[in-house]
Amino acid sequence: MISKQYDTIIVGAGLVGLATAYQLLKRRPSERVLVLEKEASVATHQSGHNSGVIHSGIYYKPGSLKAKNCIQGYMELIRFADEYDIAYELCGKLIVAISEEEVPALNNIYNRGIENDLKGLKLLTKDEIHDYEPHAAGIAAIHVPQTGIVDYPGMANKLAELICQSGAEIAFSEAVLGINEATSTTNVETEKHSYSATHVVTCAGLQSDRVASLTDRGNDLRIIPFRGEYYQLKPDREHLVRNLIYPVPDPKFPFLGVHFTRMINGGVEAGPNAVLAFKREGYRFSNVNVNDMVDTFSWPGFWKVVGKYGKTGMGEIYRSLSKAAFTRALQKLMPEIQESDLVSGGAGVRAQACDRDGNLIDDFNIVRKGNVVHVRNAPSPAATSALSIGQYITDQLFVN
Structure with a gap:
């Protein structure tokens, strides 16, 4: 009835x-x-359970739904936050190349940002990086002033x-x-x-x-859940990060990689990694749901994803289990970071759609x-x- x-x-x-x-x-x-x-x-x-970042739209293919809706949504979000007193800050971020091999990809991201009509983008030299983030490593970077943080x-x-x-x-x-x-x-x-x-x-x-x-x-399409796990910087080490520091994304893996994010309610997150979750709404490594696992492992596209990204995925799992390995990944962006600077943070699970051919949508x-x-x-x-x-x-x- x-x-x-x-x-x-x-x-x-x-x-x-x-x-x-x-x-x-x-x-x-x-x-x-x-x-x-x-x-x-x-x-x-x-x-x-997300990172609380206001994204600028710099990464997304011009004309895609992501690009169109991110850029329009960004403007709508700022208007909404101003009208209803939602805490936010347009603090900007750096996308940092740590080797010469990453510079062409960095330049491509910059050009994509121009195509998506972002304003105020700036390519930085090694010395200029330190004007924005004194403790960051890198040989070149993009400063993206539109990026911010918000209370989602x-x-x-x-x-x-x-x-x-x-x-x-x-x-x-x-x-x-x-x-x-x-x-x-x-x-x-x-x-x-x-x-x-x-x-x-x-x-x-x-x-x-x-x-x-x-x-x-x-x-x-089938949802393949990927858990992203974070550490937080101890309060006496938060000064190492002024705002947001991101790597150049690895084109062989469909995630942004570990990065540093200052949060709107205080503190600095470091991460996330990206590991297969054994429960769709499981925020710990030990969380398991048999039905969710069956849905993942029975999907033919999942095994094709394993074939494409298995080696990289094993590295993500290793970092999930090893704080030392996680720290080494962060040190590529900030050599001063030590394992003792990190305490366990939160986690989120990304709903990633995958088709039968193993394409992550x-x-x-x-x-x-x-x-x-x-x-x-x-x-x-x-x-x-x-x-x-x-x-x-x-x-x-x-x-x-």
């Missing part, structure tokens, strides 16, 4: 789901909106407050079990209730493939089938891009 009818149901109360509800209600204030969340609060997983959990809480003030509802502890499309409505079944809506949007993060498969049995992947829109892949910079993604999804809902 249907508990209640709505115009739009949104599955997931992370930043993308909340931002979608917010943008939808700005456009259609009378819309009856329900947000369903399986956890007891907003931003429980990726939105609340605070932003999520404010979005939830605003959408509820606009008349929307958020139902917590309601995991979605079924989505059934009819002619003019779609029924959504949870552990507790049945709901009906004209439109449904799924923004399920680490569960996005499972939720998408509720309406699309041919869903060709780099761009955002958002598909509409009938009256249902599925966000199937929204890795970093989804937090920065959330308000723009929300606009994009709203556009998708009402296109003929």
